[in-house]
Amino acid sequence: xxxxxxxxxxxxxxxxxxxxxxxxxxxxxxxxxxxxxxxxxxxxxxxxxxxxxxxxxxxxxxxxxxxxxxxxxxxxxxxxxxxxxxxxxxxxxxxxxxxxxxxxxxxxxxxxxxxxxxxxxxxxxxxxxxxxxxxxxxxxxxxxxxxxxxxxxxxxxxxxxxxxxxxxxxxxxxxxxxxxxxxxxxxxxxxxxxxxxxxxxxxxxxxxxxxxxxxxxxxx
Numbered sequence: 001x002x003x004x005x006x007x008x009x010x011x012x013x014x015x016x017x018x019x020x021x022x023x024x025x026x027x028x029x030x031x032x033x034x035x036x037x038x039x040x041x042x043x044x045x046x047x048x049x050x051x052x053x054x055x056x057x058x059x060x061x062x063x064x065x066x067x068x069x070x071x072x073x074x075x076x077x078x079x080x081x082x083x084x085x086x087x088x089x090x091x092x093x094x095x096x097x098x099x100x101x102x103x104x105x106x107x108x109x110x111x112x113x114x115x116x117x118x119x120x121x122x123x124x125x126x127x128x129x130x131x132x133x134x135x136x137x138x139x140x141x142x143x144x145x146x147x148x149x150x151x152x153x154x155x156x157x158x159x160x161x162x163x164x165x166x167x168x169x170x171x172x173x174x175x176x177x178x179x180x181x182x183x184x185x186x187x188x189x190x191x192x193x194x195x196x197x198x199x200x201x202x203x204x205x206x207x208x209x210x211x212x213x214x215x216x217x218x219x220x
Contacts, residue, residue, distance in 0.1 A: 008212040012090040012121040016042035021087025027094030031057040038065040049075035092123040129209040181213035190215035
């Protein structure tokens with residue numbers, strides 16, 4: 001759970017403040033993007049699989065922003081919303097916890113959840129960050145050979161340092177790159193506006209810690 005905004009998440013907070021439609025921050029954690037979006041005048045539904053995160057976030061919302069804030073627990077890919085519910089969706093550092101079919105399903109759902117002209121802002125961890133950076137050469141080999149999902153790491157526990165409590169970590173991890181996000185968004189019907197690697201917040205960041213895409217649902 002990051003406490004800093006990457007460039008694409010910041011773009012969400014700015015865009016959300018310019019539209020009347022409610023926006024969705026899914027996988028919101030403690031509200032690193034929700035709070036500045038609200039400060040910019042947005043209406044935001046914050047969604048997270050952990051209700052305690054939402055309770056903490058609700059306490060952090062300033063009184064003047066509370067009438068434009070609501071929250072709802074839910075996890076991907078099971079959570080669902082009515083078609084045409086949102087003007088923008090942020091999904092930051094969540095999709096890499098899903099398998100390929102569930103990533104595709106989630107992005108197709110997001111297309112339905114948006115109004116025409118709405119935008120998605122997707123940010124994931126890349127193959128060049130976290131314990132799985134050790135698998136980056138394998139990811140690169142698979143990508144050269146045409147594998148559609150080259151970053152998938154089946155046995156995440158094997159990459160963790162000795163003595164790590166593996167029960168606190170997922171069994172697999174699925175870091176993505178900008179090309180994959182661009183393809184998945186396009187296959188769902190979106191028009192991609194921007195895609196690329198994003199810099200993490202650490203002092204040793206290389207600029208390839210995260211991958212992101214900003215895409216538009218075409219107006220009818």
